[in-house]
Amino acid sequence: MSTATSRRSRKALIGVALVGASALALVGCSGGSGGGSAPSSFEFLKNSENTTTEPVLNVLADGECKAENEKLPLEISSQPQADLDSQVQLLASQGGLPPMFSAGGNPAEGAKLADADVLVDFDKALTDLGVRDKIAPGAVSTIEKLYGGGFDFLPFQYNIEGIWYNTKIFSDNGWEVPTTWDELLDVAAKAKAAGYTPFSASGEQGWPITRLISTYLFRELGPDAMQKIADGDAKLTDPEYVKAAAAIADLGAKGYFGDNVASLDIDGSYNLFLTGKSPMIYMGSWILGNINGADNQVGAENMSFFPFPAVEGGAGSIDQYPANVGLPATFSKAAYSDDVASWLGCIATNYGTEALKQGQITGFVADPSASADLPEISQKVQETIADSTDSVLWFEALFPAKASQISSTSAALLVTGQMSPEEFMSTVQDAIDNP
Incomplete structure (x- = not known):
């Protein structure tokens, strides 16, 4: 168990009575494996803003999972998402969590439930059900990093990050796809000279810029660069961390944004x-x-993506994609009956394929034939996810709320x-030290 996980566990057990002591005390009094009566329905409590999971589950309930349904x-x-955390905590304290429910908006809330x-x-x-291989390894890696080291959530959404680029502009100008940081800087310089804004980024949002800092850190220092900050084993003010911020600041100084x-x-x-x-x-x-929508004036056929390039001499790998699982869902241990287990097996086996048919990319392994009608760029992303075995997080992923806001x-x-x-x-580190 990592230092961060240990610290998080102590905080959960001491400071969060609803999800800690009360839930542990009551977990044996509810349904399923907790020893009480099994649930009478396969209830899924979700955040109302999530409009993608329900359509897939409904199709499965009428089709591949009809027997389970x-x-x-x-x-x-x-x-509503704003109310979900408190509702889940209340249900946990009462031993009344439904069979399946959405995680909280902050990974730390989900980690408390796991603790x-x-x-x-x-x-x-999933191993007991014989379907453990139906979850993409990269998605599992992301969940483990986000939620304290365990595989306690399911990736009903899965996003990888990288640099999306206009293939026509690259081809017309004879630019090669960069694989190193220096090559990326070379393309950016040529793009500016040709009259383009090399990198489109929202400074108003902030996080599209800080994502560049953390990915540079992952490439140079390795995939545990931000975990070391969370564990207190390193500081953002350390020279090697400041170097990453300086590299991104230099992009701005050169007018690349x-x-x-x-x-x-x-x-x-x-x-x-999207306008080129x-x-x-x-x-x-x-x-x-x-990219696949009507407002793309360039055309999806003229777009692709590449991973954030390698930093020469760095400890990280170009194959470690920054990733997130959106708002994942999980299952209640107390409500886990044989019938709920059957639902889990059916979801693991079929969700990825049905979601892909509906144009959604998830962390569930999908039948390759389901992507046949997708745009080429969507197929490429799906293939990349399927082949990915590891992932990294993002700059603010493990920050307390105050530091995350100040960073952005x-x-x-x-x-x-x-x-x-x-x-x-220094400003962000101070917010981490004084949340």
Whole structure:
């Protein structure tokens, strides 16, 4: 168990009575493996903002999972995301968690539930069901990094991040896809000279810029670069961390983000890329909806992506994609009956394929034939996810809320020269130390 996990466990057991002591005390009084009566329905409590999971489950309930649905009918209920954490904590304290429910908005909330031992261990459960191989290894890696080291959540969404680029602009100008940081800088310089904004990024949001800092860190220092910050084994003010902030600040100093990066919102950054004014944008695979949408003036056929390049001499690998699992779902240990287990097996086997038919990319392994009708760029992302075995997180993933907010709001100041790399990293580190 890592230092961060140990510290998180102590905090959960001492400071979070609802999910710690109460849930542990009551877990044996509810249904399923906890010793009480088995659930009468396969209830899924989700956040109401999630509109993608329910359609897939409904199709499965009428099709591949019809037998499971007849024994234990699917029942979906919703709560606004703002209320979900407190609702889940309340149900945990009462021993009344439903068979399946969405995780909280902050990974730390999900980790508290895992520490309280109220969740199904999917590594064991899926192995017992013979379907452990139906979850993409890269998705499992992401979940383990986000939620304290265990495989306690399911990747109903899965996004990888990288640099999306305009293949036509690259081809017309004879630019090769960069595989190293120096090659990326060379392409950026040529793009600016040709009249383009080399990188489209939203300084108004901030996180598209800090994502570049952390990915540079992962490439140079290795995949545990940000875990060391969370564990207290390193500081953002250490020279090797400041170097990463300086590398991204230098992109701004050279004008590679354009003149209006500080005020550019996320839609504006998408527009800059989708109208061909910028040849590159760092973003997650959720941008596929925009790339495949009607507002893409360049055309999806003229777009692709490549991983954040290697830093020469670095300890990280170009194959370690920054990734997230959106808002995953999990199963209640207390409500885990034989019929719930059957649902889990059916979901693991079929969810990825049905979701892909509906244009969704998840962390479940899908039948390759399901991607036949997808745009080529979506197929490429799906294949990359299927082949990925490891992942890294992002700059703010393990930060407390205060540090996360300060990081995002200060990012534009970094790339516009209003804050030095040392000042930026010091400000964020102070917020980590004093949450």
